[in-house]
Amino acid sequence: MSILDVVSIDKRFAARAGGEAAPWVIQGLSFTVAEGEFVTIVGPSGAGKSTILSMLAQVEPPSGGEIRLHGQTIYGPGHDTLKPGLDCRIGYITQDDNLLPWRTLEQNVLFPLEVQGRLDAQAREHAAQLMQTVGLAGYERYYPHELSGGMRKRAAIVRTLVYDPPIILMDEPFGALDAETRATLQADLQRLWALKHKTILFVTHEIAEAVALGDRVLVLKRAPARVIAEHAVTLARPRVIDELLVDEAFVRHYETIRNQIR
Numbered sequence: 001m002s003i004l005d006v007v008s009i010d011k012r013f014a015a016r017a018g019g020e021a022a023p024w025v026i027q028g029l030s031f032t033v034a035e036g037e038f039v040t041i042v043g044p045s046g047a048g049k050s051t052i053l054s055m056l057a058q059v060e061p062p063s064g065g066e067i068r069l070h071g072q073t074i075y076g077p078g079h080d081t082l083k084p085g086l087d088c089r090i091g092y093i094t095q096d097d098n099l100l101p102w103r104t105l106e107q108n109v110l111f112p113l114e115v116q117g118r119l120d121a122q123a124r125e126h127a128a129q130l131m132q133t134v135g136l137a138g139y140e141r142y143y144p145h146e147l148s149g150g151m152r153k154r155a156a157i158v159r160t161l162v163y164d165p166p167i168i169l170m171d172e173p174f175g176a177l178d179a180e181t182r183a184t185l186q187a188d189l190q191r192l193w194a195l196k197h198k199t200i201l202f203v204t205h206e207i208a209e210a211v212a213l214g215d216r217v218l219v220l221k222r223a224p225a226r227v228i229a230e231h232a233v234t235l236a237r238p239r240v241i242d243e244l245l246v247d248e249a250f251v252r253h254y255e256t257i258r259n260q261i262r
């Protein structure tokens, strides 16, 4: 059963004052995501990956096409009011971690629950447990500037998991990290995904990461963005990139996608 249907989406940003019309960033983009699936989108820089996630999270309107959640139109003809985050049904981990600098790690992580008026003892316990899982226990009272980049990324992930959205959009969350931290977080993420039965749509420009994490990889071309290929990846989990680099099936996927992106 598909949880998310993207049907022939187009996107063009507004023209600059006095300038000519902006080009189409996305044209005729379609794909579906099944419930519980881990889908990765891989494409070059500037392809429109962040724009796609922003449209799914309803912080940016498409210029045309339709988006359905559980078969119901959430954006399309006759449905053109944006509802950012869709009542917390869609979690969005943006390319920047967006932690509030004047709040401690714990206060940042609990922020969405506080805003929703759902901050009780049980929610605090859940947050503490998630922080423990990703190695943030002991840093609750630290401010973002006192944490490393990898810790801030983990905090942003916990902040989203803590209010339990069924769908999570992730925009290159491990982009700026060193290889080792990245491998740890990739392992954490796979564990959390399996444990919490989430649906994840994960954007990256790294082919190896896309193949290692995804049940399915969507390959994006740019200018305008469109899905040009789909790869079902059936490698056993949990998957560790370092070990996969010598796996024949992995290398085959990797090389096919590299040629498709070129």
Ligand SMILES: Nc1ncnc2c1ncn2[C@@H]1O[C@H](COP(=O)(O)OP(=O)(O)OP(=O)(O)O)[C@@H](O)[C@H]1O
Binding pocket: 013, 014, 025, 043, 044, 045, 046, 047, 048, 049, 050, 051, 052, 095, 205
């Ligand atoms: N708010 C905006 N106004 C005008 N143009 C925009 C806006 N946001 C994005 N764009 C344009 O849309 C295109 C796609 O940008 P987007 O950020 O979605 O790419 P991306 O695939 O996420 O790239 P990266 O891998 O570098 O993060 C770019 O040409 C960018 O200039």
Ligand SMILES: [Mg+2]
Binding pocket: 049, 050, 051, 095, 171
């Ligand atoms: Mg981006």
